[in-house]
Amino acid sequence: MxxxxxxxxxxxxxxxxxxxxxxxxxxxxxxxxxxxxxxFEREIKNAMEPWRTVKAQNKPFVPPSLLLDTANIYMPHIKPTGLTYGSKKGAAAVGYSYFKDDKQYFSVVFLNPYTGAFIKKQQPIGGNEFNFFQFIIDGHxxxxxxxxxxxxxxxxxxxxxxxxxxxxxxxxxxxxxxxxxxxxxxxxxxxxxxxxxxxxxxxxxxxxxxxxxxxxxxxxxxxxxxxxxxxxxxxxxxxxxKLEHSHPHSDISKAHLYSNDSISALNRAWYMVISQESNMQGMYLSPTPEDKDDAIEIIVYQDSKTYYNRSEYYFDQYSLKPYRVKGDRYEEASFADRLSMLNYDIHIGxxxxxxxxxxxxxxxxxxxxxxxxxxxx
Structure with a gap:
């Protein structure tokens, strides 16, 4: 039976x-x-798109403001939404995500991180050129x-x-x-x-x-x-x-105290981060906070080929007071938060x-x- x-x-x-x-x-x-x-998106892109890499030099990267000023020449009247630094051999990139006539566009301006010189402008979304990996990820x-x-x-x-x-x-x-x-x-x-x-x-x-x-x-x-x-x-x-990902807020009441600074808050925050991260392998910044009370966000990656081992920094955009949030450092995060950070890198191996x-x-x-x-x- x-x-x-x-x-x-x-x-x-x-x-x-x-x-x-x-x-x-x-x-x-x-x-x-x-x-x-x-x-193999990263490997294929690096092999097929030479403008993503630069010759490594024994000198520091230029600050964000110089890269943004150069990139804005090629994307006038459009607000930048992201700025990335790569490893010593990686080009910097300023991203622009925007909508026009109910259609989404995304453009990237690649720059030399040592000099701020323009390298290449690309439009992966909304352009006339076929973007293979955008097609692949949309299908996936x-x-x-x-x-x-x-x-x-x-x-x-x-x-x-x-x-x-x-x-x-x-x-x-x-x-x-x-x-x-x-x-x-x-x-x-x-x-x-x-x-x-x-x-x-x-x-x-x-x-x-x-x-x-x-x-x-x-x-x-x-x-x-x-x-x-x-x-x-x-x-x-x-x-x-699991708490929703939330950013700290800047103190608007102190905005007038720092309005005449000759060095931008983003540059100051950037200098503060690189003084602590001498061996960074990549960095992402939010160049222009959307709201007056948004904090400056800077993410540092410890490995050039993965995203999980990262440190997130937040600063008051007026006083540059540093903020901490739960799970903002991989090395200090709980097992569950580490697993969340690892998810993408596990998914692609x-x-x-x-x-x-x-x-x-x-x-x-x-x-x-x-x-x-x-x-x-």
């Missing part, structure tokens, strides 16, 4: 695996193939549909994919742990007929890739559903509620360097070519 119930359970599990696979198949295919390309996140439509579809299908991993594990699980079943479960029979070989590739290779596929799916779900990210934080923090990216590429490839076989000879 017990054996019969187990058989019925397996049949039910097999049907769930089959139909959920059919429902989510095309979406998983698109997400997987675009993920294969996006893993929303299937090239409007985000309000495509993003939930990707999220739901990714959630289905997680269920498929568990139903697939049940299908893989040997009924008896004898030598024959273990060989069938852990080894591909390369000299078998096509249908059997296809089954083994799906079943055996799928098992070896299961844990990594699960990690890629879960880190993707963090962006798809706010409730999922909050739930993951709650579990990993031991029951704490960058947390393990180039080997991790190669692994993420092949895991996406396995998800891409995964196929079920309905019957076996």
């Amino acid at each position: 017990a054996k019969k119930k187990k058989s019925l359970f397996r049949k039910f599990n097999d049907q769930i695996h089959l139909w959920l696979g059919l429902i989510s198949g095309i979406v998983v295919f698109i997400v997987s193939i675009t993920g294969c390309f996006y893993v 996140r929303s299937l090239w549909l409007p985000y309000t439509i495509g993003r939930p579809i990707v999220g739901i299908c990714t959630l289905i994919f997680v269920i498929l991993l568990f139903t697939g594990l049940i299908m893989w699980w040997p009924k008896k742990w004898n030598k024959t079943n273990l060989n069938n479960s852990f080894k591909v029979k390369w000299n078998a007929k096509f249908k059997r070989l296809n089954y083994d590739l799906h079943n055996v290779v799928g098992f070896y890739a299961l844990v990594f596929s699960f990690i890629l799916a879960v880190t993707g779900l963090v962006w798809s559903f706010e409730w999922f990210g909050n739930s993951l934080y709650y579990i990993t923090s031991g029951g704490e509620v 960058a947390v393990l360097g180039l080997p991790g990216k190669i692994l993420a590429f092949f895991i996406s490839l396995i998800c891409l070519f995964g196929r079920d076989v309905l019957t076996l000879p």
Whole structure:
């Protein structure tokens, strides 16, 4: 009787695996193939776009104001929304995100961080040139549909994919742990007929890739559903509620005391940060606070190829009083906050360097070519 119930359970599990696979198949295919390309975005861009790098020099970078003044010549009457410094070999970049006639635009001006000289202007969004990686990420996140439509579809299908991993594990699980079943479960029979070989590739290779596929799916779900990210934080923090990311506020009442400073507050804040971060590998600044009470935000990255190991600095834009917020330093953050910071780098494999990216590429490839076989000879 017990054996019969187990058989019925397996049949039910097999049907769930089959139909959920059919429902989510095309979406998983698109997400997987675009993920294969996006893993190496940084490496491909650096190889194909020489204006992203400069010759390293034994002198300090110029302050933000000089870069902004130069960039604004090429983007007149548009407010800059971001400024980045790279490593010693990386170009600085000023970004401009704006809307015109209900259409979104994004332009970047690349500059030499040692001299402030103009290098290149690029328009990844809204321009006439085809932007390959923007096309890839739009497909990966929303299937090239409007985000309000495509993003939930990707999220739901990714959630289905997680269920498929568990139903697939049940299908893989040997009924008896004898030598024959273990060989069938852990080894591909390369000299078998096509249908059997296809089954083994799906079943055996799928098992070896299961844990990594699960990690890629879960880190993707963090962006798809706010409730999922909050739930993951709650579990990993031991029951704490994830607070919304909020910036400190500047004291407007003291604005008049610093209105005649010859050096801008952004420059002063920048000098204060680099005096503490002598070995920074990248930096992001918000060049123009949107509101009068916004704080100056500067993020320093400790590694040129990842984003998780970072330190966030906040300053009153008038008095330059430094502020601290929960989780603003990776090295001091809790496990749950560190996991949140790691999410992107885990998702693309960058947390393990180039080997991790190669692994993420092949895991996406396995998800891409995964196929079920309905019957076996």
